[in-house]
Amino acid sequence: MDWLSKNLPYLMAGISVGGQYALIAIGYTMVYGILRLINFAHGDIFMVAGLVMVYASTVMPVYLAIPLVLVVTVVIGFVVERVAYKPLRSAPRMSVMISAIGVSYLLQNLALYVTGGLAQQYPAIPWISDTITVFGVTTKRVTVITPPLVIVLVAALVMLIQKTKIGMAMRAASKDFETSQLMGIRINSVISMTFIIGSFLAAVGSLLFFSNYTGVTPTVGAMPGLKAFVAAVFGGIGSIPGAVIGAFIIGISENIIKGLGWTTFSDAFTFALLIVVLIFKPTGLFGEAANDKV
Amino acid sequence: MSNILEVRDLSVSYGGIQAVRGISFDVPEGQVVTLIGANGAGKSSTLRSIVGLVKPAGGSILFQGEELKGNPTETIVRKGITLVPEGRRVFVNLTVQENLRLGAYMRNDDLLKDLNWVYDLFPRLKERNWQAAGTLSGGEQQMLAIARALMSRPRLIMMDEPSLGLAPIIVQGVFDIIREINRRGVTILLVEQNANMALKAADLAYVMETGRITMKGKGSELAENEEIKAAYLGKARK
Ligand SMILES: Nc1ncnc2c1ncn2[C@@H]1O[C@H](COP(=O)(O)OP(=O)(O)OP(=O)(O)O)[C@@H](O)[C@H]1O
Ligand SMILES: [Mg+2]
Numbered sequence: 161m162d163w164l165s166k167n168l169p170y171l172m173a174g175i176s177v178g179g180q181y182a183l184i185a186i187g188y189t190m191v192y193g194i195l196r197l198i199n200f201a202h203g204d205i206f207m208v209a210g211l212v213m214v215y216a217s218t219v220m221p222v223y224l225a226i227p228l229v230l231v232v233t234v235v236i237g238f239v240v241e242r243v244a245y246k247p248l249r250s251a252p253r254m255s256v257m258i259s260a261i262g263v264s265y266l267l268q269n270l271a272l273y274v275t276g277g278l279a280q281q282y283p284a285i286p287w288i289s290d291t292i293t294v295f296g297v298t299t300k301r302v303t304v305i306t307p308p309l310v311i312v313l314v315a316a317l318v319m320l321i322q323k324t325k326i327g328m329a330m331r332a333a334s335k336d337f338e339t340s341q342l343m344g345i346r347i348n349s350v351i352s353m354t355f356i357i358g359s360f361l362a363a364v365g366s367l368l369f370f371s372n373y374t375g376v377t378p379t380v381g382a383m384p385g386l387k388a389f390v391a392a393v394f395g396g397i398g399s400i401p402g403a404v405i406g407a408f409i410i411g412i413s414e415n416i417i418k419g420l421g422w423t424t425f426s427d428a429f430t431f432a433l434l435i436v437v438l439i440f441k442p443t444g445l446f447g448e449a450a451n452d453k454v
Numbered sequence: 455m456s457n458i459l460e461v462r463d464l465s466v467s468y469g470g471i472q473a474v475r476g477i478s479f480d481v482p483e484g485q486v487v488t489l490i491g492a493n494g495a496g497k498s499s500t501l502r503s504i505v506g507l508v509k510p511a512g513g514s515i516l517f518q519g520e521e522l523k524g525n526p527t528e529t530i531v532r533k534g535i536t537l538v539p540e541g542r543r544v545f546v547n548l549t550v551q552e553n554l555r556l557g558a559y560m561r562n563d564d565l566l567k568d569l570n571w572v573y574d575l576f577p578r579l580k581e582r583n584w585q586a587a588g589t590l591s592g593g594e595q596q597m598l599a600i601a602r603a604l605m606s607r608p609r610l611i612m613m614d615e616p617s618l619g620l621a622p623i624i625v626q627g628v629f630d631i632i633r634e635i636n637r638r639g640v641t642i643l644l645v646e647q648n649a650n651m652a653l654k655a656a657d658l659a660y661v662m663e664t665g666r667i668t669m670k671g672k673g674s675e676l677a678e679n680e681e682i683k684a685a686y687l688g689k690a691r692k
Contacts, residue, residue, distance in 0.1 A: 325559070332545050332556055338507055339543040341527040342536065344560035344606065 169297045170419030171412065176303040176372070178411020179310035183365030184388035185395070185403035186317065187237075187358025193334045193398040194354050196253060200260040201240055203385015204267035205359055209233040209366035210282065210376040211271055217283035226285070230363045237359025238352055246348065271378035279375035289371045302371040309368070313361065314404055321400070326353060334398070383427070387414075390434045396447025405445065458483040458610050458641050459504070459535075464513035465665075466499045473499040475665035476513065481610065481643050481658075486636050488644045488652040488673065490686060491662035497645040498540050500662070501612050505537045506530045517610070532560050536606050540614035542599040546588030550579055553587050553598055557605030565605070572601040575631060593624035600631060604640070611635065612643040617651065629655050649686035653677040661686075 184206055191199045212232045216225035244263045248256045290301045321327035333340045333350045341347055369384060370376060388403075391410050395402025410433070414426045437444060459481035466474035474496040481487045491497050503510040506527040515522040522530050545553050554572060558565050573580035576597045582590060587598055596616055603611050613632070617625040629651050636642050646652035653659055656673030661682065669676065676682050 325555075328548070328552055328556060329559065331548060331552075335545055335547055336543060338527075339539060339545070340556075341507070342505065342531060342539065343556045343602075344528050344531045345556075346528050 165296065167416065167419045168295060169299065170415040172294075172297060172299060172303055174412035174415030175408065176306040176411070177369070177415065178408035179306040180365045180369040181384060181388045181391050181411050182310050182404040182407035183313065183361040183368070184384060185391040185407045186314070186361050186400055188389050189392040189395070189397055189400060189403040190354050190358050192392070194330065194351060195245070195256070197245065197256050197260065198389070199358075200257070201244075201263035201267060202358065202362065203381035203388070204264050204271075205233060205237055205240070205381070206362045206366050206369075206385060207271060207376065207378065207381030208236060208267055209359075209363040210370045210380065211274065211280065213367065213370065214280040214282060214376055222283065222285055225283075226367065229367065230360060233363035233366075234356050234359045237355045237362075241352060241355040246351070268378045268381075275376075275378060277378065279377045281375055282370040282373060285367070285371055288367075300372055302368050306368050309364075310404070313364065314400070317357065317361075317400065320357075326350070330354065387430050390430050393434060394437050394444055396444030398448065399444070399446040402444055402446035456483050457481060458518060459643065460514075460516040461500075461504070462514045462516075464500065464503060464515065465511045466496065466503050466508055467511045468508075472511075473665055474503070474510075477662070477665070477667045478513075479660050479667060479670070481641060483609075483641055484636075484639065485657040486632065486642045486644060486655055486673075487658045487660070488646055488656035489660050489662055490646055490649045490652055492647070492686075494664075495662040496665040497662055498614055501537055501614050501643070501645055504530075504612065505535065507537075531606065534607075534609040536603045536608040536611055538599045538603045538611065538613040538616060540618070542592075542595045544587040544590070544595050544598050544602070546586065548587055549584050550582045550587055550590070550598060551584065553602050554579075554605050557602035558607075560606060568605050568607065572604055575604075575634065576601050593620050593627070596620060596624075596628060597631070600628075600635075604635065608640060610641045610643065612645070614645045615647060616644070617646065617648045625651060649682065650677070653682075 184202065187202050188199060191197055209229055213225060213229045216228050240263050244259045245256055248259055288302050288305065291298060292301050294304060321330060329340065329345045329350050330353065332343065333345060333347055337347055387410055388407060391406035392403040394410065395404070395406030410430055413429060417426045417429055457480040462478045463476045464474055465472065465476045477500065489497055489500065499508060502508045504515055504522065506522065506525055510523055517533055517535055520533065545556065548556070554569060555565060558568060578594055579598060579601055582594065587595065590598060600613070600616065616628050620628065625648065632642060632644065632655055644652055644656065653673045653676050659671060659673045659676045660667050661669035661676070669682070671679070
């Protein structure tokens with residue numbers, strides 16, 4: 161009981177931050193599922209979503225700034241794919257990978273240019289950033305909102321993929337481009353849809369994540385991006401449930417480690433986990449055996 | 455009778471390799487036409503270039519009088535032409551019914567009638583409706599691949615070696631289905647290595663060798679041709 165009351169704040173923070181990682185991790189895993197590409201720019205898109213909020217909130221009320229963040233992030237995700245990845249569709253996978261790294265640095269440098277390298281104060285979002293007390297733990301409301309919101313979004317996404325026509329096309333395209341084209345599926349629309357969903361969820365993730373964070377810097381996307389990526393690999397890259405479960409496990413473990421007083425090692429834990437997974441179970445918790453797409 | 459498909463001087467290259475070297479052939483509407491030839495003759499390359507999965511190096515492909523060359527696959531299949539690819543290529547992670555629905559992906563109308571039509575042709579698929587396609591046997595997967603193609607209501611179905619890797623009794627079933635589909639008004643372009651069965655089923659046949667068409671005739675005539683017998687039917691010259 162004593163242990164629980166002492167660790168409850170860490171557990172709650174862990175579940176919350178795990179949910180935020182999950183929203184980012186889905187973007188990695190879906191893009192990988194369809195293009196076999198690790199979208200290195202994804203963490204930076206998350207960072208850009210944070211910056212858009214910073215600047216939007218200075219000129220408009222929050223209830224307008226939030227939808228604007230969602231729209232702008234989706235557009236950026238869409239444009240990145242069309243400009244940097246689509247022209248390389250038949251190029252070797254390594255070229256696309258390098259292009260993704262290029263986009264990552266491009267976004268970081270644009271952010272550096274815009275911000276002048278100074279950390280930008282993230283606006284307090286009314287209600288979401290309010291301080292509340294639950295089970296004797298004082299925290300921001302975002303901590304308790306995140307887990308149910310993530311569950312709702314993931315459920316909606318799973319419904320979309322399992323029950324709709326476009327979802328069926330996405331599942332088909334993730335297995336076999338050519339045969340999907342023979343069915344009349346427009347592969348490029350399916351791929352764009354994947355980037356749109358991934359960017360949308362990253363934008364939601366950024367709203368939640370930064371509400372609990374001090375400021376936005378050009379490289380702020382790197383760490384959560386990397387952890388979400390590890391979550392996706394841990395869960396089995398390509399698998400959506402895998403990415404979500406992996407993200408919660410990483411978020412919780414990290415915060416429990418902090419609760420134990422080993423804060424310095426909490427990041428190291430995540431990467432140790434990556435190495436262990438890559439050595440002992442490269443396909444992750446829910447991953448399929450290596451599947452080189454035709 | 456008018457030709458639903460007219461191919462003229464079609465050539466296909468992969469880097470330096472010329473797989474198809476300027477072939478011309480016709481597919482008359484309502485018939486079963488077969489293209490037979492040994493491994494590597496360029497049969498798959500021909501079919502794949504017709505549906506735009508590979509870019510032809512030259513020539514022209516007229517479907518109902520309209521040039522297909524240069525169009526993306528998604529556009530070509532919308533015109534009423536489809537390919538049952540070599541190796542079946544069913545979506546193993548999707549159920550049988552989802553595979554069938556994907557076959558009709560470009561249509562927005564009610565699929566019930568068509569589903570019933572293909573279930574009627576392939577009762578086995580109805581039994582396996584909710585099973586993942588990957589759990590079907592090879593023969594069942596071939597049936598599914600054909601049924602999936604039918605779901606788009608094509609005017610022309612091209613099939614790439616539908617009998618490949620199937621037991622003789624199943625092969626017979628596949629050819630029965632091909633005739634049945636044709637009887638229901640769909641034109642068929644059939645690529646086969648099983649020359650014996652293909653020639654029997656075909657109204658018109660072409661023989662392809664190393665990227666060229668070397669012979670043309672009625673299916674029944676070519677089946678009696680001594681050269682064909684020796685080369686493709688495994689029967690020695692008398
Ligand atoms: N993607 C490709 N890249 C390079 N060469 C190819 C490619 N596809 C086919 N070829 C070559 O083109 C030639 C014709 O191949 P194709 O697959 O069209 O023959 P096929 O008649 O269908 O043979 P099979 O009966 O074995 O299926 C072969 O020499 C093959 O090696
Ligand atoms: Mg072939």
